[in-house]
Amino acid sequence: MHIEREFRGEGPGGRQVLSYYVYEAPVRLWHWVNALAIVVLAVTGYFIGKPLPSMGGEASDHYVMGTIRFAHFAAAYVFVFGFIGRIYWAFVGNHHARQLFILPFWDKAWWGEVFFELRWYLFLEPKPKKYIGHNPLAQLSMFFAFTLGATFLIVTGLALYGEGAQAGHWTHTLFTSWVIPLFGQSQDVHTWHRLAMWAFVVFVMIHVYAAIREDIMSRQSLISTMVSGHRMFKD
Amino acid sequence: MTETFYDVLRRQGISRRSFMKFCSLTATSLGLAPAFAPKIAHALENKPRTPVIWLHGLECTCCSESFIRSAHPLAKDVVLSMLSLDYDDTLMAAAGHQAEAILDEIKKKYKGNYILAVEGNPPLNEDGMFCFQGGKPFVEKLKYMAADCKAIIAWGSCASWGCVQAAKPNPTRATPVHKVITDKPVIKVPGCPPIAEVMTGVVTYMLTFERLPELDRQGRPKMFYGQRIHDKCYRRPHFDAGQFVEGWDDEAARRGYCLYKMGCKGPTTYNACSTTRWNGGVSFPIQSGHGCIGCSEDGFWDKGSFYDRITDIKQFGIESNADKVGMAVAGGVGAAIAAHAAVTALSRAKVKQGNASQEQKQGE
Ligand code: HEM
Ligand code: HEM
Ligand code: SF4
Numbered sequence: 001m002h003i004e005r006e007f008r009g010e011g012p013g014g015r016q017v018l019s020y021y022v023y024e025a026p027v028r029l030w031h032w033v034n035a036l037a038i039v040v041l042a043v044t045g046y047f048i049g050k051p052l053p054s055m056g057g058e059a060s061d062h063y064v065m066g067t068i069r070f071a072h073f074a075a076a077y078v079f080v081f082g083f084i085g086r087i088y089w090a091f092v093g094n095h096h097a098r099q100l101f102i103l104p105f106w107d108k109a110w111w112g113e114v115f116f117e118l119r120w121y122l123f124l125e126p127k128p129k130k131y132i133g134h135n136p137l138a139q140l141s142m143f144f145a146f147t148l149g150a151t152f153l154i155v156t157g158l159a160l161y162g163e164g165a166q167a168g169h170w171t172h173t174l175f176t177s178w179v180i181p182l183f184g185q186s187q188d189v190h191t192w193h194r195l196a197m198w199a200f201v202v203f204v205m206i207h208v209y210a211a212i213r214e215d216i217m218s219r220q221s222l223i224s225t226m227v228s229g230h231r232m233f234k235d
Numbered sequence: 236m237t238e239t240f241y242d243v244l245r246r247q248g249i250s251r252r253s254f255m256k257f258c259s260l261t262a263t264s265l266g267l268a269p270a271f272a273p274k275i276a277h278a279l280e281n282k283p284r285t286p287v288i289w290l291h292g293l294e295c296t297c298c299s300e301s302f303i304r305s306a307h308p309l310a311k312d313v314v315l316s317m318l319s320l321d322y323d324d325t326l327m328a329a330a331g332h333q334a335e336a337i338l339d340e341i342k343k344k345y346k347g348n349y350i351l352a353v354e355g356n357p358p359l360n361e362d363g364m365f366c367f368q369g370g371k372p373f374v375e376k377l378k379y380m381a382a383d384c385k386a387i388i389a390w391g392s393c394a395s396w397g398c399v400q401a402a403k404p405n406p407t408r409a410t411p412v413h414k415v416i417t418d419k420p421v422i423k424v425p426g427c428p429p430i431a432e433v434m435t436g437v438v439t440y441m442l443t444f445e446r447l448p449e450l451d452r453q454g455r456p457k458m459f460y461g462q463r464i465h466d467k468c469y470r471r472p473h474f475d476a477g478q479f480v481e482g483w484d485d486e487a488a489r490r491g492y493c494l495y496k497m498g499c500k501g502p503t504t505y506n507a508c509s510t511t512r513w514n515g516g517v518s519f520p521i522q523s524g525h526g527c528i529g530c531s532e533d534g535f536w537d538k539g540s541f542y543d544r545i546t547d548i549k550q551f552g553i554e555s556n557a558d559k560v561g562m563a564v565a566g567g568v569g570a571a572i573a574a575h576a577a578v579t580a581l582s583r584a585k586v587k588q589g590n591a592s593q594e595q596k597q598g599e
Contacts, residue, residue, distance in 0.1 A: 049545050050558070051496060054479040054487050064477025121575075123582055167461060181452050185532045186463075186503035191548060191557050198561025202568050209572045213579060 020132050022096045023229045030086050031226055033078065038200065040075035044068050045197050049190070073161065080154050096133040103143050110136055128218045130233055138210065145203035149196060155179060156193040240279040240442065261439045264432060266458055278443045285442050286341050286349045288380060289323035292373045293366045293400050293409050294355025298391040299325055301428035304514070305435050335369050342383050350441060351384040353377065355393045357415055358400070358407035365407040374415060381416045386447060388422050388437065389413065392530060395423035402536035403549070413454065420447055423454040427530035432511050433459045455505065464501035464527050467509040470494065488524065498542035499526030506531040
């Protein structure tokens with residue numbers, strides 16, 4: 001494991017502060033762009049299924065649904081290519097860049113840490129542990145909710161997109177052609193795509209809460225780490 | 236000399252002029268260049284007639300009803316002359332043993348060369364006893380006739396997907412044709428019923444070109460099922476503008492706005508209704524003010540209400556849909572987060588208090 005120790009100094013109250021560089025710039029940039037894209041996708045996606053109140057007048061005066069769908073597709077492309085870029089970075093980036101994709105599934109000690117974290121969140125442990133990268137429980141939930149969830153949303157989303165783009169478009173050839181038969185019919189793909197959105201909403205709620213809570217409660221920095229890349233330990 | 240299609244047509248009293256009209260009409264409806272009309276004519280004049288056997292399983296005969304109402308009387312006459320001569324128990328004159336004997340005869344005489352058109356599907360429960368014909372379960376008749384056919388046309392949603400008799404809980408285990416006959420090409424022409432022009436188009440294509448039309452992965456002819464209703468709907472500008480009917484009697488309904496919010500399944504339904512329309516191009520459901528119910532899609536009876544855009548998910552309870560499930564879970568998680576935050580604040584306050592009193596003690 002390659003960890004660059006960059007800074008060792010005095011914190012407030014004469015305590016020693018350690019800082020490690022964990023999240024490289026591409027990971028941080030991706031995190032925030034991705035978060036923004038997902039907010040746009042969830043909001044526009046919600047209104048695609050349950051449109052806003054009807055507009056009056058001439059059809060040529062408005063393009064409400066068209067604009068909402070355009071925003072969804074534009075954000076979708078950012079999301080898709082961002083995710084592909086993030087996968088690329090897992091290969092060339094540091095150890096922490098891989099945590100989102102690979103779980104140390106066979107590592108007993110790691111599972112022990114997962115349960116430790118679970119107990120910490122259930123108020124059964126008095127003191128949190130320190131982690132340079134993601135804490136194991138966060139890694140586990142990010143893998144299942146985010147990595148798998150994002151893959152599912154991308155596959156079903158591109159399949160739906162290919163329906164409109166029609167035969168011949170790459171999304172139709174690569175996705176629509178097998179995803180629609182796999183689910184049975186288009187309506188089912190819509191339903192599952194929408195359910196996956198709700199799964200994502202729940203993930204983001206928990207994720208943001210946990211990030212803010214741990215930032216306050218734990219012995220390390222979190223939100224500033226996703227901004228600057230440096231993990232600071234408070235004691 | 237073997238009989239050609241043209242011989243049969245002339246015998247049926249169809250004039251040469253009508254025949255030529257039919258050829259150009261067919262070329263157009265198949266999306267072929269005008270130059271193909273003479274080719275179709277030539278084929279029909281010279282090729283030995285391919286017999287078509289039309290079987291009826293569990294069905295309501297709406298496919299046949301649609302078929303004999305083919306917009307262009309010409310098309311109907313022509314294609315019917317090709318078909319009914321052989322076997323179609325609803326349309327043919329022969330009955331009883333006489334009729335059933337035709338099956339054996341065709342099976343022998345045209346081994347590997349006849350087309351089997353199946354309307355409806357075989358129920359498999361109780362050894363197929365739910366559909367009984369000529370003293371045998373229909374499934375046996377189907378397998379018997381399928382064994383020597385060239386290809387099968389699965390007429391309508393029954394034969395293609397199962398349709399209403401296969402809707403949950405499917406008491407008779409009505410099963411679509413492709414799940415029973417697995418060793419022959421099955422061309423699905425779904426719809427409840429399918430559009431008449433689509434039906435005649437598929438038959439004519441197969442008879443004249445002697446090959447299957449190009450099929451998509453689910454076995455439907457691409458030329459008729461390649462696009463969704465929504466892709467060619469004349470109300471689409473209202474959809475893009477965000478102009479929706481919100482009640483059957485509102486101003487928007489009178490103005491003919493998009494029926495998306497009334498549960499229109501046009502965006503998820505592959506069929507040709509919005510291009511060919513029905514009853515000779517007069518209208519189609521959306522044009523008459525009602526959303527598409529998605530009758531040509533797999534399992535459309537089991538996808539919840541015809542009037543909801545976001546449809547039910549049976550696994551989560553009868554009346555549940557993605558939004559209800561999602562909002563319930565998100566609400567639950569939100570409440571849990573709030574409670575968790577409150578407990579966190581409390582225990583933190585306690586720890587602080589503890590620390591403070593410790594510091595106090597140390598200070599003393
Ligand atoms: C975080 C990721 C995403 C979320 C939360 C999301 C959410 C949604 C929701 C809720 C719907 C409405 C479903 C319905 O009720 O019919 C929808 C529709 C759709 N989404 Fe996504 N989506 C995401 C990613 C994508 C991606 C990557 C694509 C790929 C291009 C995509 C393409 C589509 C398409 C084509 C539709 C159907 C639009 C229509 O029917 O007019 N989505 N999305
Ligand atoms: C749509 C919204 C969001 C999504 C989908 C999302 C997703 C993710 C993912 C996938 C990671 C792992 C990054 C990696 O390993 O490459 C991550 C990390 C992180 N996110 Fe978010 N995020 C979102 C919003 C936020 C917000 C609003 C905050 C701030 C309050 C936040 C704070 C963090 C922090 C602090 C980490 C690093 C955790 C650690 O150091 O272990 N995220 N997020
Ligand atoms: S009426 Fe139906 S098919 Fe037509 S544009 Fe609206 S949703 Fe699409």
